[in-house]
Amino acid sequence: MALAVSIPSNAVIGPNAVLQTEAALVEAGGRDLAERVFAQAGLSHLLTERPGEMIDEEIPKALFAALFESLPRDEALRIAHRAGELTGAYILHNRIPGAVRTLLKVLPARFAAPLLLSAIQKHAWTFAGSGMCTVRSGAPSRIEIENNPLAMPDCAWHVGVFEVLFGSLVSPKVRVGHDHGPKLAGAPCCFEIAY
Template structure:
């Protein structure tokens, strides 16, 4: 039996699926949404209360990449944007958001980074989250791409979550890029935020 068979499954926030479903429906209708869900072995949306096992979430994203490899990056990105907006609407108090928005980015960025690190279990599951710097994060053994092999980074959903939060709350010029990905054979999926030059 493989080592993975003995791995305890982690928990992840249900928005890894819930914010993807309307994106799939908008892109290809209810039939496409249900096709991806069925391929992932999921026949009903998860509850939005509490956490959920990471397995169905990982299978949803992996099924999308298998069924629609060309569309998957943009659809996962849109789901990540929606996830970040959900976080801002329901998880970050308005007063805290206003405080971050009025602070200079050099002060606001570390505060948001620390908040993300404290709540990393909501998107990292059984993977190990590491805060490598104010604008650099890593997810070791990322469950959303676990077992996949790719020549390019696959974590568009994570990238979009990070970028949307930082652009909305710290600096609208920031962009996020995944610089290494577990699916490419790296030990961790690494994400770096950098400021786009203004002209």
């Protein structure tokens, strides 16, 4: 089953892409590191005026670019992945109703996965912004984001988001793979979720 959903065209995304990147930076290297990376992105003001609502997707895009400019690749990947995990935990507790969480946890993975995929698609703006998110259930399940505004090496942030959501609600043995398909400009990000 494949479904496509249009995302609002004003290119906004959930604030957690920024808030949880701050948290992951502080965890990895203290406030100094967070200040250094936010300054590199020209976003120091967001450390005192934290965004509460949807934000322009150019903001986390600039922040992730600064992360990879400021730090060695391995460290940037680790921090981006951790920020994704923290975002996944936020979505888990704030965007998925408690009754749905309980249901998904008791259902066998093959039934829980399609339900989670459809919830993910409904809230795609949270993590995909203006990107076009398509989901397909099955073994493995797939999530595709066309024109992913937060694409980065290995798409470590999105992998972290999906690992937490599927790992908590579908199966603790989940594995999330990612590739950009054929190496063409603008190829969609494909996430494959095996459980």
